[in-house]
Amino acid sequence: MHYLLMYELAENYLDRRAEHRSAHLALAWAAAERGELLLAGAIADPVDSALLLFQGDSPAAAEAFARADPYVQAGLVKAWHVRPWQTVVGEQASSPVR
Template identity: 40%
Template sequence: MPHYLLRYQYVVDIGERRGPFRDEHLSRFWQQADAGRVVLAGAAGEAGNEGIIVWSVDDPSEIHEFVTGDPYMTAGLVTSYDVVPWNTVVGDLAANPVRP
């Protein structure tokens, strides 16, 4: 199954503002992980101002639909996002393994 990167850019003060929304935000991602659609997710960078989520889905529209209901998005904590196809070639979960 293909992989996609969902990249969130968060507000600068995400750490201070996320509290009331964090449990629901994480619960929704864990539901996707338990269903096999999210492979990994977490904050990136020194300040954690970016979220990177690895999805394994056939149709990236599922990711866009998910984003519209994410509490971080509806609360204005996500300033922008993008969904990027990721051609995985190495590792047990690679969608298109290539071995020399």
């Protein structure tokens, strides 16, 4: 199953992220290496949100990531939530439908 971790970013996110970016990226790459995190990045124009795509049997990995994320802990993320995403098309779709 896929899960989307959605971040609502603080207004000063771009000004403050450099201080926490290395730790955030280390956490993200570690999750990717474990096979939990498939894709992640900020939404541009304007940079006011970010999406992180997780896979697993439950939303636990995405939720744990958010709680441990230096961006969340430092207040660069105003709010976050995880939602299941029923993917049906593509090589990595969790429930392929043709």
